[in-house]
Amino acid sequence: xxxxxxxxxxxxxxxxxxxxxxxxxxxxxxxxxxxxxxxxxxxxxxxxxxxxxxxxxxxxxxxxxxxxxxxxxxxxxxxxxxxxxxxxxxxxxxxxxxxxxxxxxxxxxxxxxxxxxxxxxxxxxxxxxxxxxxxxxxxxxxxxxxxxxxxxxxxxxxxxxxxxxxxxxxxxxxxxxxxxxxxxxxxxxxxxxxxxxxxxxxxxxxxxxxxxxxxxxxxxxxxxxxxxxxxxxxxxxxxxxxxxxxxxxxxxxxxxxxxxxxxxxxxxxxxxxxxxxxxxxxxxxxxxxxxxxxxxxxxxxxxxxxxxxxxxxxxxxxxxxxxxxxxxxxxxxxxxxxxxxxxxxxxxxxxxxxxxxxxxxxxxxxxxxxxxxxxxxxxxxxxxxxxxxxxxxxxxxxxxxxxxxxxxxxxxxxxxxxxxxxxxxxxxxxxxxxxxxxxxxxxxxxxxxxxxxxxxxxxxxxxxxxxxxxxxxxxxxxxxxxxxxxxxxxxxxxxxxxxxxxxxxxxxxxxxxxxxxxxxxxxxxxxxxxxxxxxxxxxxxxxxxxxxxxxxxxxxxxxxxxxxxxxxxxxxxxxxxxxxxxxxxxxxxxxxxxxxxxxxxxxxxxxxxxxxxxxxxxxxxxxxxxxxxxxxxxxxxxxxxxxxxxxxxxxxxxxxxxxxxxxxxxxxxxxxxxxxxxxxxxxxxxxxxxxxxxxxxxxxxxxxxxxxxxxxxxxxxxxxxxxxxxxxxxxxxxxxxxxxxxxxxxxxxxxxxxxxxxxxxxxxxxxxxxxxxxxxxxxxxxxxxxxxxxxxxxxx
Amino acid sequence: xxxxxxxxxxxxxxxxxxxxxxxxxxxxxxxxxxxxxxxxxxxxxxxxxxxxxxxxxxxxxxxxxxxxxxxxxxxxxxxxxxxxxxxxxxxxxxxxxxxxxxxxxxxxxxxxxxxxxxxxxxxxxxxxxxxxxxxxxxxxxxxxxxxxxxxxxxxxxxxxxxxxxxxxxxxxxxxxxxxxxxxxxxxxxxxxxxx
Numbered sequence: 001x002x003x004x005x006x007x008x009x010x011x012x013x014x015x016x017x018x019x020x021x022x023x024x025x026x027x028x029x030x031x032x033x034x035x036x037x038x039x040x041x042x043x044x045x046x047x048x049x050x051x052x053x054x055x056x057x058x059x060x061x062x063x064x065x066x067x068x069x070x071x072x073x074x075x076x077x078x079x080x081x082x083x084x085x086x087x088x089x090x091x092x093x094x095x096x097x098x099x100x101x102x103x104x105x106x107x108x109x110x111x112x113x114x115x116x117x118x119x120x121x122x123x124x125x126x127x128x129x130x131x132x133x134x135x136x137x138x139x140x141x142x143x144x145x146x147x148x149x150x151x152x153x154x155x156x157x158x159x160x161x162x163x164x165x166x167x168x169x170x171x172x173x174x175x176x177x178x179x180x181x182x183x184x185x186x187x188x189x190x191x192x193x194x195x196x197x198x199x200x201x202x203x204x205x206x207x208x209x210x211x212x213x214x215x216x217x218x219x220x221x222x223x224x225x226x227x228x229x230x231x232x233x234x235x236x237x238x239x240x241x242x243x244x245x246x247x248x249x250x251x252x253x254x255x256x257x258x259x260x261x262x263x264x265x266x267x268x269x270x271x272x273x274x275x276x277x278x279x280x281x282x283x284x285x286x287x288x289x290x291x292x293x294x295x296x297x298x299x300x301x302x303x304x305x306x307x308x309x310x311x312x313x314x315x316x317x318x319x320x321x322x323x324x325x326x327x328x329x330x331x332x333x334x335x336x337x338x339x340x341x342x343x344x345x346x347x348x349x350x351x352x353x354x355x356x357x358x359x360x361x362x363x364x365x366x367x368x369x370x371x372x373x374x375x376x377x378x379x380x381x382x383x384x385x386x387x388x389x390x391x392x393x394x395x396x397x398x399x400x401x402x403x404x405x406x407x408x409x410x411x412x413x414x415x416x417x418x419x420x421x422x423x424x425x426x427x428x429x430x431x432x433x434x435x436x437x438x439x440x441x442x443x444x445x446x447x448x449x450x451x452x453x454x455x456x457x458x459x460x461x462x463x464x465x466x467x468x469x470x471x472x473x474x475x476x477x478x479x480x481x482x483x484x485x486x487x488x489x490x491x492x493x494x495x496x497x498x499x500x501x502x503x504x505x506x507x508x509x510x511x512x513x514x515x516x517x518x519x520x521x522x523x524x525x526x527x528x529x530x531x532x533x534x535x536x537x538x539x540x541x542x543x544x545x546x547x548x549x550x551x552x553x554x555x556x557x558x559x560x561x562x563x564x565x566x567x568x569x570x571x572x573x574x575x576x577x578x579x580x581x582x583x584x585x586x587x588x589x590x591x592x593x594x595x596x597x598x599x600x601x602x603x604x605x606x607x608x609x610x611x612x613x614x615x616x617x618x619x620x621x622x623x624x625x626x627x628x629x630x631x632x633x634x635x636x637x638x639x640x641x642x643x644x645x646x647x648x649x650x651x652x653x654x655x656x657x658x659x660x661x662x663x664x665x666x667x668x669x670x671x672x673x674x675x676x677x678x679x680x681x682x683x684x685x686x687x688x689x690x691x692x693x694x695x696x697x698x699x700x701x702x703x704x705x706x707x708x709x710x711x712x713x714x715x716x717x718x719x720x721x722x723x724x725x726x727x728x729x730x731x732x733x734x735x736x737x738x739x740x741x742x743x744x745x746x747x748x749x750x751x752x753x754x755x756x757x758x759x760x761x762x763x764x765x766x767x768x769x770x771x772x773x774x775x776x777x778x779x780x781x782x783x784x785x786x787x788x789x790x791x792x793x794x795x796x
Numbered sequence: 797x798x799x800x801x802x803x804x805x806x807x808x809x810x811x812x813x814x815x816x817x818x819x820x821x822x823x824x825x826x827x828x829x830x831x832x833x834x835x836x837x838x839x840x841x842x843x844x845x846x847x848x849x850x851x852x853x854x855x856x857x858x859x860x861x862x863x864x865x866x867x868x869x870x871x872x873x874x875x876x877x878x879x880x881x882x883x884x885x886x887x888x889x890x891x892x893x894x895x896x897x898x899x900x901x902x903x904x905x906x907x908x909x910x911x912x913x914x915x916x917x918x919x920x921x922x923x924x925x926x927x928x929x930x931x932x933x934x935x936x937x938x939x940x941x942x943x944x945x946x947x948x949x950x951x952x953x954x955x956x957x958x959x960x961x962x963x964x965x966x967x968x969x970x971x972x973x974x975x976x977x978x979x980x981x982x983x984x985x986x987x988x989x990x991x
Contacts, residue, residue: 414988488958488975489951489954489955489958490955490958490959490975490976491975491976491978491979493934493935493938493955494914494975494976494979495979495984496938497858497914497917497934497938498914498981498984498985499984500856500857500858500938501858501862501914501917501985502886502984502985502986502987503852503856504852504853504856504858504859504862505862505883505886505987506987507850507852507853507856508847508850508853508862508883509827509830509883509987509989509990510830510833592947592950592951592954595939595943595947595951596939596951599939599940599942599943600938600939600940601857601938601939601940623855623940624855626940626941627854627855627856627857627859628854628855631854631860
């Protein structure tokens with residue numbers, strides 16, 4: 001703990017240093033009224049020359065204005081990054097408050113410094129700069145990291161909620177504020193309806209993703225995650241569309257000239273803008289996916305293609321006054337599936353990280369700018385407007401949440417509970433989007449722009465700080481419904497087992513919602529799109545690449561550490577323990593319970609948790625790796641059984657740990673291995689197990705019957721050990737030697753790796769192989785089998 | 797679902813399956829659709845390989861056992877009725893099931909049958925008892941690799957000890973049921989979409 005505090009000190013020290021540096025620069029900047037005089041002055045300072053300034057070459061010069069803008073922008077970004085490092089060093093902090101809190105604070109500090117030194121802040125936030133450079137990365141990142149399947153499963157609800165919610169909020173807040181403005185006492189009567197509507201639309205732009213990190217602790221359910229995510233994604237687009245439309249209205253003639261025709265045209269335009277943007281995005285997504293099909297040899301430009309095409313979709317849509325945000329979102333979503341399969345592993349990582357970085361930088365700049373403009377002279381404080389804005393934001397969000405969800409719950413298979421709705425309501429945190437739109441209001445049309453900016457800032461500060469910090473405890477409070485009484489160990493184990501079981505059966509059943517539409521799309525996708533857009537001969541999914549990675553590194557490590565270094569065979573020891581039933585004391589029970597809760601595998605979740613600010617390796621990935629490694633070890637184990645090789649010791653305790661499969665009662669297994677060993681030696685040439693093996697397989701394949709017939713063989717050797725044991729073995733082997741293309745999880749390399757040390761000794765092997773051989777010849781996979789089979793033979 | 801309703805005719809013995817499992821027509825059609833999707837080579841039955849190709853099962857710690865439960869009595873294939881019979885255990889318990897005719901066999905999704913299904917996941921040798929060894933195996937499956945073998949054995953000991961009442965060192969089905977009497981098994985082992 002002390003070390004942690006120490007560590008937090010040093011980045012804060014650097015922070016202070018940087019701040020001091022900037023202050024000194026700012027102050028020095030202030031002291032130089034003009035360019036030329038500055039140069040002269042500095043020349044006079046540093047040049048060791050005569051007093052005629054223009055005629056001598058100066059040794060040292062200082063020209064700050066040349067680099068001012070990039071220099072300060074870079075300093076801002078660095079400052080924010082250091083603050084983030086400090087933020088994450090204290091590991092509990094991210095769970096307490098969203099990171100946007102921190103960014104705003106840093107921005108306010110910088111703003112304070114700049115204001116204090118009377119420095120002119122760099123023109124970061126210009127309308128064109130914001131819309132052209134700062135906004136697209138943020139939206140692109142949101143679209144790219146969206147989990148697509150849950151999104152599309154819930155697309156009805158998400159569209160309903162996001163679109164209608166934004167509209168209701170915007171119009172509701174605008175209208176209510178207009179009514180307030182009519183009250184003479186508040187001095188707001190010069191704010192007309194259009195301006196209020198515009199303000200309503202920009203203030204309803206929520207950024208709930210910022211609070212998702214806070215949710216993670218409380219394990220919010222997936223559907224809720226998706227709703228919040230979807231809302232964030234579509235919200236920006238809709239708000240900007242509304243905003244632009246209303247600005248266009250404002251620019252039109254006076255308010256009285258607006259006729260119903262215009263309003264209808266406005267609505268039609270809304271739809272066209274939205275849908276058109278999406279179409280553009282999809283088109284560009286397909287084009288870029290198609291191009292990545294050919295980039296095998298120049299994989300360095302793959303990230304470039306991805307980014308350029310996304311950006312191009314944004315710009316192209318903006319040219320036609322369509323919604324660039326929706327375009328870039330649609331482009332990212334479309335592109336992701338195909339691009340991920342086409343690009344190389346390093347390009348994939350590059351794309352992910354670069355996207356995160358770009359969006360991080362953009363957001364940082366916006367927040368800092370927000371902080372900077374907080375401390376300044378461009379404010380107008382009007383109590384009534386601000387308080388009512390705050391109040392109406394909350395009220396209208398509550399209304400829209402509860403009303404819309406009430407309706408959509410009627411049609412959902414998994415309706416949202418009131419608790420979920422409360423969470424959604426409370427997660428309406430405003431972010432950089434609203435601020436940017438407020439800041440960019442044209443002053444000519446909005447004489448009271450400062451008031452709007454102030455109100456927006458107040459709302460943002462309130463929601464980010466107060467709601468952001470309290471939402472964690474709220475979620476945890478709402479979540480704790482279960483009684484706190486301790487469950488027995490039995491119950492814990494069985495509950496977890498049932499959860500896994502339920503998840504497994506759900507996977508067997510497959511996903512059912514929108515089954516037909518998805519099914520049709522999948523068929524279409526398979527038949528046409530994938531052929532066009534994806535390179536050939538590729539693994540099908542990231543699980544395969546994950547598997548390959550672990551295949552090559554860790555599996556071999558596990559082999560070497562796990563099996564070869566097996567400790568003494570302690571099976572007899574276990575046999576004795578069955579007789580003693582120890583009575584355990586309560587502390588042991590507690591510790592056991594702790595062990596269980598910490599170490600049991602989590603049930604798989606459909607949506608991986610999303611963190612906006614970094615890409616953490618998923619816990620579920622580690623868990624999946626472990627499980628896959630175990631299954632692989634089962635195979636190795638079972639292939640090694642019955643070895644007569646000296647190093648092939650019977651399974652030690654360490655190996656048992658890694659077996660995912662019940663490879664039978666240890667005592668009988670011990671007997672079996674010895675028996676099997678004997679039978680090997682008796683029945684065939686020792687060492688040329690392949691001969692025995694192929695002989696058996698030939699025998700088997702001659703008798704074209706089902707596997708039941710090998711029962712007699714087994715019972716001979718095992719003295720009647722349960723049949724299920726062998727079958728389980730054979731299934732695990734089948735899955736590994738399945739070799740058909742469809743078995744995406746078991747690519748060929750696995751078999752060869754297993755080959756290295758898996759001798760085909762053991763009669764159980766022979767049976768299993770035989771079973772498989774019969775099956776595969778029956779099924780016509782004979783090709784695969786023989787191909788995988790032959791290396792084994794050849795090696796001997 | 798207009799064009800799909802004709803599928804009801806495609807499913808053989810659909811009425812007897814309905815009676816046995818209690819699924820609705822729509823659910824059976826969907827399950828049949830899923831069965832056919834899993835049965836890639838159109839054999840008319842599923843084998844272990846077909847089930848193993850469900851990716852998510854591979855990273856489920858109990859994946860192999862779940863697959864195994866579809867093949868009772870050592871068979872190598874499961875046809876549609878068998879497939880549905882297993883899934884019927886996970887049908888949500890509805891109120892109308894409780895006032896059934898006592899002479900009829902217990903529905904597959906009764907609490908007892910659900911528990912029996914879970915019990916069979918533990919009891920692989922089908923001797924009607926979960927021995928300490930079987931408990932240990934399940935624990936191994938479900939716990940990460942950081943836990944040492946001795947700790948696991950302790951846990952297995954304790955688990956069996958807690959549930960074992962007649963002191964035979966193994967957990968019979970009755971004891972298993974009794975240890976879970978406070979748990980809402982019906983809710984834990986129900987999948988809402990299987991109506």
